[in-house]
Amino acid sequence: MTGADLTSGRDLRAEAQAKGDLAPEHDGPRDTGMEQADLQRWLERTWRTPPGIIGALSSVDHKVIARRYLITAFVFLCLGGLNAVAMRVQLSGPQRGLIGPDLYNQLFTMHGVTMMFLFAVPIVQATGIYLVPLMVGTRNIAFPRLNAFSYWVYLSGGLFAWVSFALNMAPDVGWFAYVPLSGPEFAPGKRADVWAQMITYTEVSSLAVAVATIVTILKQRAPGMSLDKIPLYVWAMLVTSFVVVFAMPAVMITSTFLILDRLVGTHIFNPAEGGDALLFQHLFWFFGHPEVYIIFLPATGMVSSIIPAFARRPVFGHLGMVLSLIAVGFLSFGLWVHHMFATGLPKLGASFFTASSMMIAIPNGVQIFCWLATMWDGRPVIRAPMLFVFGFFFIFVIGGLTGVMLASVPLDLQVHDTYFVVAHFHYVLIGGSVFPLLGAAYFWFPKITGRMMSERLGRLHFWLAFIGFNAAFFPMHIVGLWGMPRRVYTYPAELGWGNINLFITAGAVVFFLSFVLFTFNLVHGALKGAAAGNNPWEAGTLEWATPSPPPSYNFARIPVVTNAEPLWAERDALPVATGLRVDARELLVSTVAEAHPDIREKSATPSIWPLFAAFAVGGTFLYSIFTPWAIVWGALPIAVTLIGWFWPKGDLEDEE
Amino acid sequence: MNERPVTDVSGLPTFGHGPRSPTWWGTLAFMALEGTGFALAAAAYLYLAVSWPEWPLSAPQPNHWPGTIVTLLLIASLVPNHILDRYAKQCAIVPVRIGLVVMSLLGLAPLLVRWFEFPALNVYWDTNAYGSMLWVLLGLHTTHLITDVGDTIVLTVLMFTRHGYSGRRFGDVGDNVFYWDFVVATWLPIYLLIYWVPRLG
Ligand code: HEM
Numbered sequence: 001m002t003g004a005d006l007t008s009g010r011d012l013r014a015e016a017q018a019k020g021d022l023a024p025e026h027d028g029p030r031d032t033g034m035e036q037a038d039l040q041r042w043l044e045r046t047w048r049t050p051p052g053i054i055g056a057l058s059s060v061d062h063k064v065i066a067r068r069y070l071i072t073a074f075v076f077l078c079l080g081g082l083n084a085v086a087m088r089v090q091l092s093g094p095q096r097g098l099i100g101p102d103l104y105n106q107l108f109t110m111h112g113v114t115m116m117f118l119f120a121v122p123i124v125q126a127t128g129i130y131l132v133p134l135m136v137g138t139r140n141i142a143f144p145r146l147n148a149f150s151y152w153v154y155l156s157g158g159l160f161a162w163v164s165f166a167l168n169m170a171p172d173v174g175w176f177a178y179v180p181l182s183g184p185e186f187a188p189g190k191r192a193d194v195w196a197q198m199i200t201y202t203e204v205s206s207l208a209v210a211v212a213t214i215v216t217i218l219k220q221r222a223p224g225m226s227l228d229k230i231p232l233y234v235w236a237m238l239v240t241s242f243v244v245v246f247a248m249p250a251v252m253i254t255s256t257f258l259i260l261d262r263l264v265g266t267h268i269f270n271p272a273e274g275g276d277a278l279l280f281q282h283l284f285w286f287f288g289h290p291e292v293y294i295i296f297l298p299a300t301g302m303v304s305s306i307i308p309a310f311a312r313r314p315v316f317g318h319l320g321m322v323l324s325l326i327a328v329g330f331l332s333f334g335l336w337v338h339h340m341f342a343t344g345l346p347k348l349g350a351s352f353f354t355a356s357s358m359m360i361a362i363p364n365g366v367q368i369f370c371w372l373a374t375m376w377d378g379r380p381v382i383r384a385p386m387l388f389v390f391g392f393f394f395i396f397v398i399g400g401l402t403g404v405m406l407a408s409v410p411l412d413l414q415v416h417d418t419y420f421v422v423a424h425f426h427y428v429l430i431g432g433s434v435f436p437l438l439g440a441a442y443f444w445f446p447k448i449t450g451r452m453m454s455e456r457l458g459r460l461h462f463w464l465a466f467i468g469f470n471a472a473f474f475p476m477h478i479v480g481l482w483g484m485p486r487r488v489y490t491y492p493a494e495l496g497w498g499n500i501n502l503f504i505t506a507g508a509v510v511f512f513l514s515f516v517l518f519t520f521n522l523v524h525g526a527l528k529g530a531a532a533g534n535n536p537w538e539a540g541t542l543e544w545a546t547p548s549p550p551p552s553y554n555f556a557r558i559p560v561v562t563n564a565e566p567l568w569a570e571r572d573a574l575p576v577a578t579g580l581r582v583d584a585r586e587l588l589v590s591t592v593a594e595a596h597p598d599i600r601e602k603s604a605t606p607s608i609w610p611l612f613a614a615f616a617v618g619g620t621f622l623y624s625i626f627t628p629w630a631i632v633w634g635a636l637p638i639a640v641t642l643i644g645w646f647w648p649k650g651d652l653e654d655e656e
Numbered sequence: 657m658n659e660r661p662v663t664d665v666s667g668l669p670t671f672g673h674g675p676r677s678p679t680w681w682g683t684l685a686f687m688a689l690e691g692t693g694f695a696l697a698a699a700a701y702l703y704l705a706v707s708w709p710e711w712p713l714s715a716p717q718p719n720h721w722p723g724t725i726v727t728l729l730l731i732a733s734l735v736p737n738h739i740l741d742r743y744a745k746q747c748a749i750v751p752v753r754i755g756l757v758v759m760s761l762l763g764l765a766p767l768l769v770r771w772f773e774f775p776a777l778n779v780y781w782d783t784n785a786y787g788s789m790l791w792v793l794l795g796l797h798t799t800h801l802i803t804d805v806g807d808t809i810v811l812t813v814l815m816f817t818r819h820g821y822s823g824r825r826f827g828d829v830g831d832n833v834f835y836w837d838f839v840v841a842t843w844l845p846i847y848l849l850i851y852w853v854p855r856l857g
């Protein structure tokens with residue numbers, strides 16, 4: 001590749017300067033021909049997060065923000081898990097008096113809300129925030145300040161929900177908060193308002209991350225990383241982010257309509273005045289079904305990273321995998337109606353949606369086939385990450401089978417709202433997402449911390465989790481078929497559900513304990529683990545070309561990519577591009593399809609304003625639970641903080 | 657890992673307009689998600705409209721004149737908007753400054769008329785679901801209008817400072833033009849929904 005064919009077409013800067021219209025760009029030292037030690041010193045000074053507490057709060061380094069996201073999401077997982085254990089203790093025998101119906105309603109609502117909105121989606125997005133820029137070979141995520149903002153929004157949204165729980169104001173209407181139960185008539189008080197605003201609020205952060213991820217992947221890929229050389233995990237995050245962009249607005253609309261009905265007396269969901277309660281369900285599931293794939297698609301990307309590393313060969317059928325990812329992304333929108341079979345749809349509609357619900361099994365099947373073929377063809381080394389991948393196969397396949405069962409309308413009508421459904425979606429969610437995530441944690445932990453986790457404890461963790469999970473959730477299918485409804489705080493002894501429920505609870509406790517062990521392994525690994533080196537698994541993608549943990553600037557020089565597994569293709573020396581400035585935060589921007597280098601653009605510097613902006617937005621949402629005027633008054637601080645955010649500071653930092 | 661320089665990027669420009677720049681793609685993504693929100697709100701309105709045979713539910717028809725004036729103003733604003741875009745691409749500071757002042761004014765004008773649009777709906781948000789949906793649709797678009805005008809004004813002020821004279825800022829002007837097109841484009845279907853769908857029934 002020569003310099004000439006990399007620059008596309010015109011040189012705008014020269015043209016503009018010839019017209020005399022443009023301030024001369026300041027120029028500075030470049031990395032060309034610089035000694036490695038000097039280069040690293042320069043880059044560190046330019047890209048580091050400033051010291052001190054204000055510096056930390058101003059950070060726009062994608063790795064710093066992703067770490068915060070990951071830890072916060074993990075804390076929410078533990079909180080949601082504690083809720084689950086509390087519910088299971090209450091249900092461990094008939095007519096236990098531990099938890100009354102009011103608290104139980106809050107528990108399962110907070111459990112569902114926390115798991116779906118505060119754990120599952122944020123953690124997959126956070127993993128992307130960490131890995132995507134490294135995997136595509138760039139120095140930072142696109143729109144770094146937006147990225148920082150999204151974390152603060154997420155954190156305050158989560159605190160909002162959990163503080164309201166502590167204040168006995170938590171929502172109690174289920175994670176999908178159907179009207180009329182959540183409407184003004186049946187849910188007085190502020191509980192459902194907390195649900196509505198917290199949802200809107202956390203989706204703001206999810207959307208912001210999706211936009212930043214999409215643009216990073218489309219425009220900041222290393223030279224040469226054309227579409228066919230993008231790692232599968234990055235593809236998965238690209239498709240996921242598109243699904244977020246088109247699905248999340250639906251839940252924001254739903255929650256906004258709900259709060260309007262509750263707060264200012266609109267009648268959108270009120271049939272007495274021309275509204276419609278079913279409209280709520282349509283809007284909600286237009287989001288809710290893709291939501292499952294928002295959680296699941298990134299997990300498949302993780303599996304597609306782990307398997308080739310341990311099978312020592314590229315994934316079989318790369319193109320087929322990419323097409324499957326895209327197909328799943330599309331199909332995920334066609335299926336929301338299967339959540340509404342029990343609402344009495346027209347017959348033809350129901351069969352159409354049954355068919356399309358089953359169709360999604362095809363691309364998922366293709367993916368599974370390609371993974372198996374990869375392992376067949378390679379010589380897989382079984383380490384902790386691979387064990388979790390096997391656990392994923394096993395659990396997810398069962399969840400998929402019960403899903404096909406539920407996609408048939410007669411059965412769905414039979415088991416609707418029983419524990420069969422609870423069992424099914426935990427198989428899908430935990431099998432499809434939590435197990436791959438745990439595998440990913442073992443896989444990328446050395447990259448993030450520079451240290452290894454204990455393999456022995458990892459294996460023990462896997463077996464505890466796998467056995468505990470199945471013991472807890474498999475019998476739920478059975479009690480579901482026996483007729484045990486979900487969302488009940490107790491049941492009479494005559495039904496004979498006591499023993500099996502005790503067994504389920506024991507399994508749940510084992511499953512929960514496996515996370516305690518995992519936490520220990522994480523902390524122990526971070527403090528005392530063996531040094532990892534750059535590439536402990538000898539994997540092939542670009543994140544492993546950086547030191548562990550990666551420096552603030554990610555890459556001393558931007559890699560040039562010639563192969564989908566660059567580190568396997570270039571064993572002795574990584575081809576790199578030179579010519580970027582080292583005294584300013586320059587990024588290489590490339591073309592969308594071919595990833596030809598196109599522009600040297602500056603990336604945003606650290607700023608405290610995203611934090612202030614999140615405060616302003618958060619305060620506005622919080623206050624709006626009490627009065628609609630909050631929106632009017634809140635607009636002012638929001639505008640001020642946004643101006644502070646976007647206002648350029650000087651010439652070098654003149655960016656965002 | 658060792659490095660092997662294979663390409664030199666020092667000759668690349670430091671900014672680009674339109675699809676060359678990441679910000680343009682970010683703007684496009686925001687349009688996609690906001691557009692989805694608009695489409696879903698419109699779908700909700702139509703869902704209710706076909707669910708109830710007596711739509712618009714015993715409310716008088718809206719007076720379409722303020723809305724029509726807004727529509728005309730918005731369409732007219734597209735012309736200077738695109739002239740501004742041309743000058744931004746040429747990085748010509750003086751015409752860009754003038755164009756931004758014009759666009760700030762052309763953003764404020766429909767907002768003024770919009771003030772009269774709400775009473776002209778002839779129904780309140782809490783009268784019935786039809787009224788609720790009209791206010792929601794109009795409110796949704798007004799929010800976009802306000803934020804974009806605010807954004808334009810801040811950018812205008814910025815272009816009159818020493819920070820304006822930079823390639824990156826001209827790119828921002830181009831993205832502002834792009835977003836205004838979106839605000840105009842989303843209004844047209846909403847205009848039809850609010851003022852002409854009730855007349856069908
Ligand atoms: C320790 C592990 C877990 C246990 C023991 C557990 C247990 C339960 C139980 C017993 C219910 C039903 C409550 C009822 O209907 O009465 C439930 C509901 C639910 N769970 Fe889990 N769960 C666990 C992990 C998860 C995870 C990881 C997710 C998501 C990623 C999740 C998502 C949900 C959702 C969405 C609901 C429905 C809540 C509602 O009905 O509003 N759970 N869980």
Ligand SMILES: [Cu+2]
Nearest residue numbers: 289335336339
């Ligand atoms: Cu579904």
